[in-house]
Amino acid sequence: LPATPECDDDPAPTEAQTEGPFFTPDAPERVDLRDPGLPGEPLSLAGFVLDRSCQPVAGALLEFWQADAGGAYDNVGFTLRGHQFSDAEGRWRLETVVPGLYPGRTRHIHVRAQPAGGPLLVTQLYFPDEPANGTDGIFDPALLVEWAETPVGEPVRATFDFVLETPG
Numbered sequence: 001l002p003a004t005p006e007c008d009d010d011p012a013p014t015e016a017q018t019e020g021p022f023f024t025p026d027a028p029e030r031v032d033l034r035d036p037g038l039p040g041e042p043l044s045l046a047g048f049v050l051d052r053s054c055q056p057v058a059g060a061l062l063e064f065w066q067a068d069a070g071g072a073y074d075n076v077g078f079t080l081r082g083h084q085f086s087d088a089e090g091r092w093r094l095e096t097v098v099p100g101l102y103p104g105r106t107r108h109i110h111v112r113a114q115p116a117g118g119p120l121l122v123t124q125l126y127f128p129d130e131p132a133n134g135t136d137g138i139f140d141p142a143l144l145v146e147w148a149e150t151p152v153g154e155p156v157r158a159t160f161d162f163v164l165e166t167p168g
């Protein structure tokens with residue numbers, strides 16, 4: 001991850017998307033969603049939370065939930081679910097597995113993002129070069145993660161910066 005975010009002078013806020021039917025409240029606070037023995041290709045996501053002036057937003061709530069490698073959500077427990085807060089430099093990081101496909105959708109990770117005292121953004125992240133990106137009716141290219149250089153033997157890395165509306 002670069003020391004400072006790349007950011008336009010007037011960045012568009014991150015697009016909202018439907019929450020879908022599989023959100024579960026009260027998921028644990030954790031950066032690493034990879035429970036021991038969980039199958040799937042390791043995936044390491046990271047980025048910044050920024051405001052509309054490109055300034056890092058510390059302490060923003062980020063909550064992630066996704067399908068497992070087989071395309072199934074855990075609707076009983078908290079497998080592949082968790083929340084965290086951006087750090088003092090506005091950074092976030094997620095250790096997970098590549099989400100599996102399920103009927104009607106391209107590959108995606110669900111996100112809720114909220115700065116302290118600000119509005120809740122519900123959205124989804126997508127992956128470049130996925131065949132189903134072209135047929136998923138809610139796919140939005142503005143929500144694509146960007147592949148990063150990944151050392152051999154380490155989890156696949158990608159980045160995404162959230163731009164949130166902040167209070168004041």
Ligand code: FE
Pocket residue numbers: 020022067105108110
């Ligand atoms: Fe989903």
